[in-house]
Amino acid sequence: MLWHLIAAVVSGLAAAGIGLFLRTLSGKRLPKWIVPVCAGLGMLGYQINAEYRWFEHKQQQLPESAVVISKETGSAVWRPWTFLFPMVEAFSVVDRDSIHRRGREETPVTELIVYHFERHYADVVTPTPYLINCDTRELVPLDDASGKPAMNELRTLRKSAPLYIAACRPPQKV
Template sequence: MLIKLLIAAAAAFFAAGIAQYARILSRKKLPRWIVPAAAGLGILGYQIYMEYSWFERTRARLPESAVVTEVRKIPAFWRPWTFVVPLQMGFSVVDSNQIQLAHSDGERIARFRLYSFEQAFIDRSEQQGYLLNCSSSVLVPLDNANQPQPEKARQLDRQSLLFAVVCN
């Protein structure tokens, strides 16, 4: 967190320095307010870069066997540029090396963990165990003791990437 603050300050000083240099080159024909405005734009540019590169930076830290199954892109009115280029605020991952397949009563059952990452002031990550019946495409979450919670079961779309990664 401190390093991000220092980098934002450095971006502000760099942008302000360029604006000050441009002001000197113009023989002070540019208005004085251009320097603090450039500093603000430097901070804003750094923040936008960090938000848009978050997905790639976070995904790069995951093992090669991790497969992204969902990306959540959320526009926000206080970030008007996200309506043009949506911001990736979260994603879900399955580690393909950790999927356990079993056969029960002639049906294929997969046990796996779904990892969810959310971009926020302090980034969040959660993991949840699941059972997926590949025959009926019913997804059942597991509790902390790895016991199925059938009351929370839901139907999973067979066309979803999660189904394709886990069952194929």
């Protein structure tokens, strides 16, 4: 957070310097207000860039075995450009290396953790453990306190669901 503030101030100062240089280059024919306007545009440009690059930055920090299974985009009134170009505000990931196959041969069950990342002033990561039956595509979350399946939240995934593909199909060799 502190580094973003410092980067925004530096971007504003750099853009103000460009505005001052342009004013000097024009023989002071450009109005004085061009300098603070350039500073504001520089800071705003940095902030927009940081918000749109958040998803790519977080993906680069994940291990190679991590698979993004969903993205949530959003728009906001105070960011009018997001109505044209929605930005990623949250995403979910499965780490293939942390998937554990267990159960008997007649009912193969896979245990996995889905990590849900949300963009806030400080990023929020919520890990949720699940059990999935790869034969029937049934998915059930595990209770945080007891570690037992919450059967009232049982659901069946589609064959094309990214979570099902990531958990039950072997990774493709490249």
